[in-house]
Every structure is written in structure tokens, then in C-alpha cells.
Amino acid sequence: MNVYLKGFLIACKGIPATVAVSMIAIVIGAAFGLLLALCSQARGKTLRVLAKIYVDVVRGTPMLVQALIMAYGIPWLLQSWGIGFKWDDFGGMAVPAVIVCGFNSAAYLSEVIRSGIQAIDKGQMEAARSLGMTRGMAMRLIIIPQAIRIILPAFANEFVTLIKETSVLGYVGVVEILRRGQLWNSSSFETFPAYIGVALAYMLLTIPLSKAINGYERKRARKEAAA
Amino acid sequence: MSMIEIKGLKKSFGDLEVLKNIDQNVEEGEVLCIVGPSGSGKSTMLRCINRLEEPTGGEIYIDGELITDKNVDRIRTKMGMVFQQFNLFPHMSVLDNLTCGPVNVKKADKKEAEKKAMELLARVGLAEKADQFPRNLSGGQQQRVAIARALAMDPEVMLFDEPTSALDPEMVGEVLDVMKALAKVGMTMIVVTHEMGFAKEVADRVIFMDGGYIVEQGTPDEVLNHPQMERTKDFLSKVLI
Numbered sequence: 345m346n347v348y349l350k351g352f353l354i355a356c357k358g359i360p361a362t363v364a365v366s367m368i369a370i371v372i373g374a375a376f377g378l379l380l381a382l383c384s385q386a387r388g389k390t391l392r393v394l395a396k397i398y399v400d401v402v403r404g405t406p407m408l409v410q411a412l413i414m415a416y417g418i419p420w421l422l423q424s425w426g427i428g429f430k431w432d433d434f435g436g437m438a439v440p441a442v443i444v445c446g447f448n449s450a451a452y453l454s455e456v457i458r459s460g461i462q463a464i465d466k467g468q469m470e471a472a473r474s475l476g477m478t479r480g481m482a483m484r485l486i487i488i489p490q491a492i493r494i495i496l497p498a499f500a501n502e503f504v505t506l507i508k509e510t511s512v513l514g515y516v517g518v519v520e521i522l523r524r525g526q527l528w529n530s531s532s533f534e535t536f537p538a539y540i541g542v543a544l545a546y547m548l549l550t551i552p553l554s555k556a557i558n559g560y561e562r563k564r565a566r567k568e569a570a571a
Numbered sequence: 572m573s574m575i576e577i578k579g580l581k582k583s584f585g586d587l588e589v590l591k592n593i594d595q596n597v598e599e600g601e602v603l604c605i606v607g608p609s610g611s612g613k614s615t616m617l618r619c620i621n622r623l624e625e626p627t628g629g630e631i632y633i634d635g636e637l638i639t640d641k642n643v644d645r646i647r648t649k650m651g652m653v654f655q656q657f658n659l660f661p662h663m664s665v666l667d668n669l670t671c672g673p674v675n676v677k678k679a680d681k682k683e684a685e686k687k688a689m690e691l692l693a694r695v696g697l698a699e700k701a702d703q704f705p706r707n708l709s710g711g712q713q714q715r716v717a718i719a720r721a722l723a724m725d726p727e728v729m730l731f732d733e734p735t736s737a738l739d740p741e742m743v744g745e746v747l748d749v750m751k752a753l754a755k756v757g758m759t760m761i762v763v764t765h766e767m768g769f770a771k772e773v774a775d776r777v778i779f780m781d782g783g784y785i786v787e788q789g790t791p792d793e794v795l796n797h798p799q800m801e802r803t804k805d806f807l808s809k810v811l812i
Contacts, residue, residue: 470623471658471717475672475724476648485675489662 347534351541354528358521359545365442365518366507372446373506374499377453382483384458395454402451408512410448414440415516437517445513449506456498460491493564500557504550511546521545572635574599574728574759575620581628582615589615591783593629597728602760604770604791607780608806613763616780617732620761621650634727648676651721655733657713659705665692665716666701669723677724684723691719695749711742715749722753729753731762767810771795779803 383395402410415437422429431440464487472482514523525542529535573596582590589612597603605613618624620631622643631638638646660668669688673679692698695715697708705713714734721729731750735743747769754760754773764770770777770791777794779787779802787800798804 465656465658467654467656467658468660471652471654471660473644474621474623474647474650474652475720476644476676477672478644481675485671486660490660493662 347532347537348540351525351528351534351537351539352544353541354538355521355525355541355545356548358519358524359549361438361518362507362510362520363549365438365445365510365513365520366503368442369445369449369510370503370506372442373449373453373502376447376450377457378488380450380454381457381461384454385461399451399454402448406512407444407448407509408515411441411444411512411516414444441510441513441516441518445506445510448509449502452502452505453499456495456502457491460495460498461487463494464490497557497561500553500560504553504557507549507553508546573597573632574601574634575761576632576635577616577620577629578631579629580616580619580626580631582612582619582624583627589783590619590626593783593785595778595785597759597761599727599759600757601775602754602758602762602773603776603778604774605761605763605778605780606765606767606770606794606806607778607786611780612783613778613780614732617730617761617763621647621652621730623652644676648672648724649727651718651724651726651729653714653717653721653729653731653734655736657705657710657717657737659713659717659720661705663704664701665697665703665705665708668705668716669720672720672724688719688723691722692716694722694752695719696745709742710738711745714738714742714746718746718749718753728759728761731760731764733763733765735764735766765810767795767807779806781806 380395380398383391384399386392386395415431418440419429419431431437461483468486468490469479469482472486473479477485510518510520511522513520514526519527522542525538525545529538532538575595575597577593577595580590580593580595581588593612593616605616607613615624619626622638633646633649636642636646659665660671663671666685666688669691670679670681670684673684673687674681689698689701692701695718697712697715697719700708700712700716705716708716718729718734734750735746738746743766747766750760750762750769751773762769762774772791774791776788777791778785779794779798779800781802787794787798787803794803795807798807
């Protein structure tokens with residue numbers, strides 16, 4: 345078999361792991377990101393400061409470093425306190441990987457969500473409050489449903505970024521796309537075909553997704569022009 | 572007891588004093604029109620009544636009950652608000668715009684709320700638009716839906732913040748007609764407006780505001796036809812044709 349095709353097929357075996365980690369992580373990221381966005385808009389200063397610190401710390405450090413801390417640093421710390429802790433007892437190395445990816449993308453998504461919320465005319469909140477809705481109710485029923493439509497493309501772009509970022513997870517024991525290629529390379533020494541195969545496997549995921557986002561944006565622009 | 576009692580209301584935005592010690596009562600069934608130049612504080616006063624603006628000082632009582640941060644959500648359900656920019660919820664159908672308040676705030680039965688919403692839409696002449704989205708309606712239609720949305724909460728008072736100022740001239744009449752009909756059935760209304768004709772025809776009382784004060788008040792005839800204060804005369808000479 346052609347070595348390039350072989351490299352591609354081997355890399356593709358990592359697709360389920362990459363997709364699974366990315367999908368679980370984006371769900372965690374969306375939920376926690378929304379919480380962060382709401383905290384950053386809260387009236388209480390403490391919540392605002394905490395949200396800001398979280399976002400700054402996460403965005404100011406590489407995800408690989410965060411992954412190493414979560415996967416190896418945390419167990420070391422707990423063991424130094426006399427607590428016997430191994431990720432393998434809690435579902436394996438995919439667990440810290442998913443946690444890191446999710447809470448990492450939460451920091452980025454919180455900014456996306458915040459900008460979406462802020463893009464909604466303040467008259468919407470006033471109209472909702474004037475009907476007697478609490479702030480939380482107005483957010484849930486009026487503001488967030490409108491914000492979601494605005495942020496959907498940016499949200500999907502973050503998903504594309506996340507898929508690519510998961511490539512660092514090979515360093516913490518997750519056998520995803522890149523790791524498959526590396527393992528094959530170290531046994532076959534087909535270095536160029538191995539990494540080209542890896543690149544193609546990522547493109548198989550990211551390019552259709554990007555195309556779909558563009559299509560959605562064009563459709564929405566047309567719809568808005570017609571209204 | 573007055574429906575609304577405003578005592579010593581003050582509002583500042585930073586150093587800018589917008590309302591300077593306003594005292595005012597509004598009686599049940601009364602239609603009060605507030606007129607005055609822009610920046611006179613009339614919209615701010617209206618927005619202070621349902622606490623969309625937090626007053627800097629003073630007290631406001633609705634039905635004898637002092638509005639505080641604690642009870643504001645409940646008291647707001649007694650006051651319908653109509654905005655200059657309509658502020659309909661664009662992601663909901665016209666019908667859902669009307670039912671979302673009663674269903675979520677008052678926990679009304681969905682079917683009941685829809686039945687009542689259809690009655691209200693018929694009252695403002697828009698029953699056939701129930702399934703449309705706000706963006707498909709003209710400005711005048713949107714404002715009539717906004718009035719119906721506020722009425723869906725069964726308010727005791729309706730607050731109108733320049734309800735016709737954002738409308739094309741040919742749509743002003745249809746909105747004013749809905750408001751006139753509302754006044755006729757005895758709704759308590761406070762209307763910030765530039766429509767002097769409407770104030771003359773419908774108001775029980777007119778307030779002229781300028782510079783954060785109530786300069787003059789009385790019947791429409793007294794304030795708009797025979798103003799006593801120079802400031803009022805000056806303003807009216809510029810707006811009345």
C-alpha cells in the first residue's frame with residue numbers, strides 16, 4: 345500500500361478519540377463559559393474579579409502546560425500530601441485531557457458569549473424587566489436566546505480551534521490523531537508520510553466544519569438583508 | 572389614596588442633576604401627559620416610576636406601597652411600559668411576545684394566556700398577525716403589539732415613553748387611536764409625548780417639565796392654551812403650529 349495512504353489511514357484511527365474529547369470539552373466549555381460570562385457581567389465585584397482572573401490565567405498559559413499540570417502535577421501534589429491518587433482510578437488519562445480542554449475553551453468561549461450578550465440592545469432587558477421578569481429570567485428567556493444566534497459562528501470557530509488544540513493531548517497519554525502518527529513514525533520511520541497523514545486527518549474534520557460555518561453566515565446575512 | 576405618589580424624587584447621572592425634587596400624585600383612571608423639551612427629565616421621571624432608573628433620592632408609592640429593590644419585580648407587574656423603540660422580542664412570534672410575561676412571571680396557564688392574548692390583539696386590530704414575527708410588522712403595528720404585550724399583564728397603570736416618536740408620520744394615528752381607546756375605558760396612564768393634539772384631547776392633566784422641574788401643570792386647556800409661565804409659552808410657541 346502507498347505509504348501516504350497508510351499514514352493517512354493510521355492517523356484516521358485517532359479521529360474517534362480526537363472527536364470525542366473535543367465534543368465533550370466543547371459542552372463543558374459552553375456551560376462553564378456561560379457561567380463565566382454571567383459572572384463577568386454580575387453586579388457583585390467579587391464574581392467579576394474571579395471571572396477575570398480565571399480568563400487571564402487560562403488565556404495567558406499554553407494548553408500543553410495546563411494539560412501537564414492537570415495530568416501529572418495534580419496527582420504528584422496529592423501524593424505529596426499522602427493522598428494516593430491516580431487518574432487511572434478515575435477513568436484514565438482521557439479524563440484530565442477532557443477537563444483541561446473543556447475549562448480551557450471555557451475561557452475563550454466566555455469572551456465570545458459575553459460579546460454576544462452585550463450585542464443585544466439594552467431595550468430588550470428593559471422590556472423584559474418592565475414585564476416583571478427578574479434579571480435571571482430575562483437573561484434566560486430574552487437575552488441568551490438572541491445572543492446564541494449571534495455567537496453561533498464564533499462558537500463553531502472555537503470548536504475548530506479546539507479540535508486542533510487537542511493535538512497536545514498526546515503528551516498526556518491520549519492516543520488521538522497526532523499520537524497515532526507519531527507512534528507509527530517511530531516504528532516505521534516513514535516520517536514525512538506519517539505527519540502528512542496526520543495533517544490530512546485534521547483537515548478532514550476542520551474543513552467541512554469551517555465550510556458549514558461560512559454557509560450559515562452567508563445564509564444569515566441574506567436573511568437579514570431580506571428582512 | 573392616589574394610585575401613584577411621587578415624593579421628593581431626585582435623579583442625577585454623575586454630576587448632572589436630571590430631576591430636582593419632583594412631587595406628584597396620579598389618581599386612578601387619570602390620564603397624565605408630560606410634555607417639555609428634550610433633556611427636561613420627563614422620560615427619566617417616567618423610568619424612575621418603574622425603576623428602570625434607580626432614583627438618587629425620594630420615594631415612589633404605587634397603591635400606597637413603597638417601591639424598594641426587594642419588591643420591584645412584583646410591583647412592575649402592576650405597571651405596563653411602552654417604549655419609544657417598541658422593544659418587542661424579535662425571536663418570538665407576536666403571540667409569544669404577549670404570553671411570555673403572563674406565563675413566566677404570573678405562572679398563568681398557557682392556553683388561558685393565549686386566549687387573552689388573542690383578545691388583546693383583536694383590540695389593537697392585529698389578530699391576524701399573531702403568528703408573525705415582529706420584523707415583518709410596520710412600526711405602527713409593532714407599537715400596537717407592544718401596547719398589547721404590556722396590557723397582557725393586567726396592569727393598573729400604563730406608562731408610555733414617547734410612544735410615537737420613532738414612527739413614520741402616517742403611523743402615528745393608529746397608535747394614538749389605541750391609546751385613546753385605552754383612556755376611554757378608564758386606564759390610568761402616564762404619557763410622555765410630543766403630540767400636543769393628543770394631550771389636548773385625551774389628558775385629564777398636563778405637566779410641563781423643564782430643567783428637571785415641573786414648571787407648570789393643570790388641565791390641557793390651562794397649560795397648553797393659556798400657559799402662565801414664560802418658559803411654557805416659549806416652548807409651546809415653538810412646537811404648536
